[in-house]
Amino acid sequence: MRKTNLTLVAFLLFFCLTVILSGCQTHKTTPTPTLVWQIEVSKFEIMNNLSAIESVTQYNGSKIDVAHTQSPDAGNVYLIIKVIIHKEDNQSTASFDWQQLVVNDGSGNSYHRLANDTFLEQYQYTPRITGLELRFGENSGWMCYEIPVSVATGKLTLVYTAEESQQEITLQK
Amino acid sequence: MKQRIFYIIVPIIIILAIAASVLFSGVLVMPTKATLANATPVESYDILEYQYQRELNILSDYANGSYTPQNPYIIQDPYKANPLSALILFETAEPAQVTATVIGKNQYATFTYSMDGFTTHHEVAVLGLYPGQKNQVDLAIIYQNGQEKKYEQFLQTEPLPYDFPNLAVQVSKPEKMEPGVDLMISCLDTNYTYMLDANGDVRGYFSNKNFGHCTAMRVLKNGRLLTTGDVEKLMPYNMYTLWEMNLLGKVFVEYEIPNAVHHDIIELDNGDFLAASNNENMPLGYDTREDVVIRIDRQSGAVTQQYDLRQILDDNRKPYNHYDPGVLNAPNRDWAHTNSVAMDEGDNSIIFSSPIQSAVVKFNADTHEIDWILSSPEGWDGEFSQYQKYLLTPIGENFEWQWGQHSVKILPDTAGDSNTIDILLFDNGQARSYTQANSINPVNNYSRAVIYRINELNRTVEQIWQFGKELGSGAYATFLGNVEKMQLTGNFNIDFGGMLRQDGVPLDDIVQSVIGRQQVQSRVVEVQQKGEVVFDVSVTPNNSSDAETYQVRKMDLYTAAIQYLLGDSKCQRKGDVQSSEPTSYNLPNFFIPRITLNFKQIYQQNGNLILQGSFLYNGKSYMLGKVLFVLKNKDYQYIFAATPGLNGNFAARFDLNDVQPGEYAIYVAGGVVNGMDALGKVNFGYNPTGYKIQVK
Numbered sequence: 001m002r003k004t005n006l007t008l009v010a011f012l013l014f015f016c017l018t019v020i021l022s023g024c025q026t027h028k029t030t031p032t033p034t035l036v037w038q039i040e041v042s043k044f045e046i047m048n049n050l051s052a053i054e055s056v057t058q059y060n061g062s063k064i065d066v067a068h069t070q071s072p073d074a075g076n077v078y079l080i081i082k083v084i085i086h087k088e089d090n091q092s093t094a095s096f097d098w099q100q101l102v103v104n105d106g107s108g109n110s111y112h113r114l115a116n117d118t119f120l121e122q123y124q125y126t127p128r129i130t131g132l133e134l135r136f137g138e139n140s141g142w143m144c145y146e147i148p149v150s151v152a153t154g155k156l157t158l159v160y161t162a163e164e165s166q167q168e169i170t171l172q173k
Numbered sequence: 174m175k176q177r178i179f180y181i182i183v184p185i186i187i188i189l190a191i192a193a194s195v196l197f198s199g200v201l202v203m204p205t206k207a208t209l210a211n212a213t214p215v216e217s218y219d220i221l222e223y224q225y226q227r228e229l230n231i232l233s234d235y236a237n238g239s240y241t242p243q244n245p246y247i248i249q250d251p252y253k254a255n256p257l258s259a260l261i262l263f264e265t266a267e268p269a270q271v272t273a274t275v276i277g278k279n280q281y282a283t284f285t286y287s288m289d290g291f292t293t294h295h296e297v298a299v300l301g302l303y304p305g306q307k308n309q310v311d312l313a314i315i316y317q318n319g320q321e322k323k324y325e326q327f328l329q330t331e332p333l334p335y336d337f338p339n340l341a342v343q344v345s346k347p348e349k350m351e352p353g354v355d356l357m358i359s360c361l362d363t364n365y366t367y368m369l370d371a372n373g374d375v376r377g378y379f380s381n382k383n384f385g386h387c388t389a390m391r392v393l394k395n396g397r398l399l400t401t402g403d404v405e406k407l408m409p410y411n412m413y414t415l416w417e418m419n420l421l422g423k424v425f426v427e428y429e430i431p432n433a434v435h436h437d438i439i440e441l442d443n444g445d446f447l448a449a450s451n452n453e454n455m456p457l458g459y460d461t462r463e464d465v466v467i468r469i470d471r472q473s474g475a476v477t478q479q480y481d482l483r484q485i486l487d488d489n490r491k492p493y494n495h496y497d498p499g500v501l502n503a504p505n506r507d508w509a510h511t512n513s514v515a516m517d518e519g520d521n522s523i524i525f526s527s528p529i530q531s532a533v534v535k536f537n538a539d540t541h542e543i544d545w546i547l548s549s550p551e552g553w554d555g556e557f558s559q560y561q562k563y564l565l566t567p568i569g570e571n572f573e574w575q576w577g578q579h580s581v582k583i584l585p586d587t588a589g590d591s592n593t594i595d596i597l598l599f600d601n602g603q604a605r606s607y608t609q610a611n612s613i614n615p616v617n618n619y620s621r622a623v624i625y626r627i628n629e630l631n632r633t634v635e636q637i638w639q640f641g642k643e644l645g646s647g648a649y650a651t652f653l654g655n656v657e658k659m660q661l662t663g664n665f666n667i668d669f670g671g672m673l674r675q676d677g678v679p680l681d682d683i684v685q686s687v688i689g690r691q692q693v694q695s696r697v698v699e700v701q702q703k704g705e706v707v708f709d710v711s712v713t714p715n716n717s718s719d720a721e722t723y724q725v726r727k728m729d730l731y732t733a734a735i736q737y738l739l740g741d742s743k744c745q746r747k748g749d750v751q752s753s754e755p756t757s758y759n760l761p762n763f764f765i766p767r768i769t770l771n772f773k774q775i776y777q778q779n780g781n782l783i784l785q786g787s788f789l790y791n792g793k794s795y796m797l798g799k800v801l802f803v804l805k806n807k808d809y810q811y812i813f814a815a816t817p818g819l820n821g822n823f824a825a826r827f828d829l830n831d832v833q834p835g836e837y838a839i840y841v842a843g844g845v846v847n848g849m850d851a852l853g854k855v856n857f858g859y860n861p862t863g864y865k866i867q868v869k
Contacts, residue, residue, distance in 0.1 A: 093234075122716060131331045132256065132330070
């Protein structure tokens with residue numbers, strides 16, 4: 001009996017550890033030193049949808065839970081990435097062009113950042129990185145892409161193309 | 174058997190004794206190397222330094238290139254303050270004057286501005302971009318020989334934030350409206366201050382919600398906007414600082430006001446400010462609040478006069494109202510809630526509005542002698558009968574008293590009678606009675622803008638204009654709001670600022686809304702004197718409980734405040750900084766891990782630690798009894814008291830000048846009260862905040 005318990009505990013520990021580790025996502029960066037702008041991915045998550053529960057006290061004192069949800073188009077998932085975008089070459093006049101920052105899947109398809117991802121802050125992805133043109137300095141925060149669910153488990157790469165060079169960051173799951 | 178018990182009991186006693194000695198030695202609440210290593214450092218931040226450095230960074234980046242009118246340097250949201258603004262920089266070979274035009278949906282929404290003088294270096298401010306679209310900005314370059322060249326630029330902006338209020342325009346007749354934009358001023362730090370054009374489109378907003386709330390923003394004679402800054406003395410709107418700023422978000426001057434400013438501030442003829450304020454020891458060292466009017470010297474920033482309204486009115490008078498949160502044994506009372514100040518420089522007198530007293534009072538600034546009280550005669554008998562001689566006698570038809578009023582202004586004389594003074598105010602109409610028994614239910618109530626003509630010689634008051642009663646309870650605003658008469662058209666801009674609604678039904682519970690438990694919406698109406706509505710917009714919440722509008726102010730989008738050069742001069746700080754010294758308190762020798770903090774602000778500035786946030790006890794918000802922050806390392810411990818607010822909110826500025834240099838872990842200790850009696854049973858907590866601070 002005691003041995004069974006120990007086995008069970010060991011299994012549970014192993015299982016929990018596996019779950020925890022499988023939830024951690026890392027990334028592989030291919031820095032290109034010639035780029036004016038360097039991008040670093042500090043985290044990323046793939047979400048079928050976003051949800052948040054807000055506890056709201058009613059006029060009579062009772063509380064209700066108000067659910068907020070945000071879903072991508074059917075067949076898609078959200079790819080939410082936390083980045084640091086830093087201007088390496090302070091002598092350069094190049095600004096950061098968001099149109100050149102795309103996510104590529106293994107089949108060669110490219111995806112642009114959502115035109116409106118201000119909802120991220122409602123789901124605690126704070127701060128969200130601005131979508132305005134960047135001119136200098138270090139800029140960091142979350143941004144959101146929408147990609148087909150079918151490519152979400154395959155190879156995904158964040159690519160920034162500028163000044164005839166490219167920076168690729170493999171988003172490793 | 175006894176021996177066996179002895180061998181069991183003695184070790185247990187020894188273990189318990191060791192545990193107790195460890196527990197009560199305080200060693201458990203000492204920061205360890207690991208505590209400090211894992212804690213988040215408190216960053217240094219000073220908006221004046223930050224903005225100056227940002228200007229230098231822009232100039233440095235600009236210096237890398239060669240920019241012309243065809244290919245200018247564009248930086249959007251240059252101060253990270255108004256995302257619908259930009260700066261365009263370039264050089265011209267010959268001196269030229271630049272005119273910028275932001276193309277709008279129609280002529281009333283198109284904004285044009287010309288920079289002063291002819292120069293070769295140009296820094297052109299762009300205001301009034303639309304959100305979430307590509308905006309066309311035309312630059313007209315006029316040279317001294319009369320030659321003119323035009324260039325088009327296109328600026329893509331971001332959509333509005335997810336929690337930006339919904340705006341529903343019911344009426345828009347731009348050709349009949351006062352030119353300019355409506356500055357929609359927020360009341361709480363959960364809403365935005367933004368600008369609307371004549372079509373009701375958003376053309377600018379401040380992304381920083383921590384400043385400028387619940388205080389009139391005024392356009393000064395120098396074209397700058399005067400508003401409260403971002404350092405809170407008492408939640409939710411008593412602010413230590415005032416800013417002179419522009420619509421790009423640049424702060425030119427920060428005034429430090431130990432008394433804190435709330436609700437209203439005006440510029441006097443000589444440039445000084447008059448503000449609704451407090452005794453400087455409020456809130457922890459004084460028993461009332463929001464009952465002092467102060468005068469601020471513009472040059473030094475010092476408070477030069479304090480008019481204590483308790484010397485003018487009896488603070489024991491208690492009309493029925495909905496401002497009072499009903500806290501028993503509260504540390505200070507809000508008997509006046511002064512929300513408007515005006516100065517009659519003709520006879521050197523001050524007019525203030527107390528919505529809680531439903532009274533507007535004029536008194537002499539030198540003698541403090543009351544001139545008159547504009548108020549219903551209800552409640553001025555008995556122990557308050559000494560004030561009856563100041564009450565005005567109503568005359569004329571359709572006269573109605575004001576209740577819970579806001580925004581009192583002196584209008585220019587149109588009667589041609591030196592004995593009369595015309596007073597414009599926003600009559601919220603709260604309760605419309607001194608007593609609860611006779612109070613009007615909100616579903617039958619109304620709010621309105623009203624002009625009273627007061628004959629100071631005859632001691633009479635006449636109602637000569639009103640608008641709003643005809644809107645019924647649909648525009649009833651229990652609290653907030655303002656009205657202004659505009660110069661060019663003579664139209665009135667009216668803000669029905671705090672409309673409490675549940676399922677569309679009007680309510681009166683202000684406190685529930687202020688602590689975020691009740692939705693609040695608003696409505697802004699521009700009306701001609703004859704009663705024709707030329708603009709009507711409803712503001713409702715969107716992913717937030719707040720869509721209040723503290724005040725509306727029509728203003729030019731482009732004022733002289735955008736004419737300056739980046740990095741030209743460092744912004745100034747004036748006045749006297751007030752911050753809390755360390756205090757003493759017997760803290761437990763072990764942690765009681767019950768407290769979670771959500772910081773809205775935590776930073777160091779010029780030897781002070783500034784904090785603002787909310788406090789959860791066991792995951793829930795309560796009325797706060799005491800909030801202490803403890804800075805501790807192995808050698809020293811300093812305890813500071815923050816000012817508690819309703820619903821677990823707190824604010825603080827701690828003086829670190831006497832704190833020994835070193836690294837400190839920051840802990841929080843505090844008690845919450847279950848219920849609404851400040852002296853009720855206190856539940857205490859004490860645990861790390863997860864932050865550390867380096868004191869130099």
